[in-house]
Amino acid sequence: MPRIAAPTNAAQREQTQRKVLDAFGELLFSHGLPGLTMTDVARAAGVGRTAVYNYFADIEQLLVAFALDETGRFVTDLKDKLAGIQNPVDRLSLYVRAQLMDLTRRHLPPGPAMRSVLSNESFAKLGVHVGELNTILEDILRDGMDQHYLPVADVEGLVQLIHGSLTASASRRKIESPDEARVAAAVRFIQAGVGASFGADGRPVTYS
Structure with missing residues (x-):
């Protein structure tokens, strides 16, 4: 089982969501919106692509x-x-x-x-x-x-x-x-x- 870095599952979800939003912001800043994919965001956030889809359905x-x-x-x-x-x-x-x-x-x-x-x-x-x-x-x-x-x-x-x-x-x-x-x-x-x-x-x- 994956190690939970946060004290609770809820906190872990919040941390992951924050990572995804921050990574998206950095990519939006550096590369712009055209061509940006969920895979790009997952890679920048250091999480699996499935994890991104757990929070957001699409770009x-x-x-x-x-x-x-x-x-x-x-x-x-x-x-x-x-x-x-x-x-x-x-x-x-x-x-x-x-x-x-x-x-x-x-x-x-x-x-x-x-x-x-x-x-x-x-x-x-x-x-x-x-x-x-x-x-x-x-x-x-x-x-x-x-x-x-x-x-x-x-x-x-x-x-x-x-x-x-x-x-x-x-x-x-x-x-x-x-x-x-x-x-x-x-x-x-x-x-x-x-x-x-x-x-x-x-x-x-x-x-x-």
Whole structure:
């Protein structure tokens, strides 16, 4: 019988599933989705191909599980960090930085590419977390407008433009984190795009 490395069968299953998801993420990062097979994932995870199928029926199901797992963890961490910041312009800066770090680290296929390889049902599952990220950004922008740090504008339109800019600005090289100058430029660009103003001390200021 195979030796159980974890203290319980449930823990062993969780460890194996984590290995599979991590291996899939690495392959997605280094090789991309086209041509990726369950055999590739099993080999990278150091488990048998049958073991992968015990958790995921196919690459589509694995992609959805990976995306939900990664995005869910990202959303939770982002909310925790945003909770400690009051100024909406500073919160926008943190949001932009966090998104660029996450996009650089994970390299999930962009929305249109995901839609092209997923069924409507699977793609709809991803919309839950995507919608949650949209809501977070919408709240930041609305707070900025309500507190007169940002001029009143179409919030939903700004969200689409910001997310499009972030996707375009994310590094496509395999690095641990994006270049700080690149991140700072993206932050300034987006802050300027939504109409934020700053005083001589570099702090956000309200409109008179």
